[in-house]
Amino acid sequence: xxxxxxxxxxxxxxxxxxxxxxxxxxxxxALEGVEQMGVSDGVVIYCPREVNPDGEPxxxxxxxxxxxxxxxxxxxxxxxxxxRREVQWMREARPAPIRPLRELLDLTRNDKYWGERLRxxxxxxxxxxxxxxxxxxxxxxxxxxxxxxxxIRETGLAQSAERAGRGEPDSGEDPYSIRF
Numbered sequence: 001x002x003x004x005x006x007x008x009x010x011x012x013x014x015x016x017x018x019x020x021x022x023x024x025x026x027x028x029x030a031l032e033g034v035e036q037m038g039v040s041d042g043v044v045i046y047c048p049r050e051v052n053p054d055g056e057p058x059x060x061x062x063x064x065x066x067x068x069x070x071x072x073x074x075x076x077x078x079x080x081x082x083x084r085r086e087v088q089w090m091r092e093a094r095p096a097p098i099r100p101l102r103e104l105l106d107l108t109r110n111d112k113y114w115g116e117r118l119r120x121x122x123x124x125x126x127x128x129x130x131x132x133x134x135x136x137x138x139x140x141x142x143x144x145x146x147x148x149x150x151x152i153r154e155t156g157l158a159q160s161a162e163r164a165g166r167g168e169p170d171s172g173e174d175p176y177s178i179r180f
Contacts, residue, residue, distance in 0.1 A: 005042040005130035008122045012047040019063050019089045027121030029082020034072045037085050041067045044133040060097045064134040065089035096136035105129050
């Protein structure tokens with residue numbers, strides 16, 4: 001079965017609960033939506049607001065992950081218990097406003113009414129859109145520390161990288177061997 005990609009719409013307070021609990025659920029806990037997801041499917045959470053119904057606007061993607069389980073399960077038993085899927089969320093993610101991404105996404109490009117498609121609370125995304133969202137919420141790599149920069153300078157890695165960028169031959173030394 002092919003891997004698919006999904007966008008789930010939830011307010012930020014519910015999104016946090018899903019990430020902390022390692023699950024995803026469609027709005028109102030409906031089975032529709034989560035039953036279409038399969039193992040290894042990609043999922044992103046979009047938060048239009050901080051809390052429903054009148055919270056501050058957020059309009060950001062806040063998390064990305066992958067479905068882990070074979071079938072949806074019902075949390076808490078019978079009745080109004082929500083249907084869920086287990087998800088491995090990114091360890092560290094940061095909210096990414098959708099506005100700067102709008103011209104890149106198939107979902108939003110050339111469609112000023114794209115938000116209407118989000119009313120169901122979930123929709124299928126293209127792989128490209130999922131990867132854009134996943135990259136947007138990924139925390140950037142930390143800057144090297146002063147110690148790390150000193151080691152790079154001492155070992156000549158910076159010069160080797162510059163020479164390689166200019167197409168110059170390497171000196172023959174292993175640029176990855178660190179000498180103390």
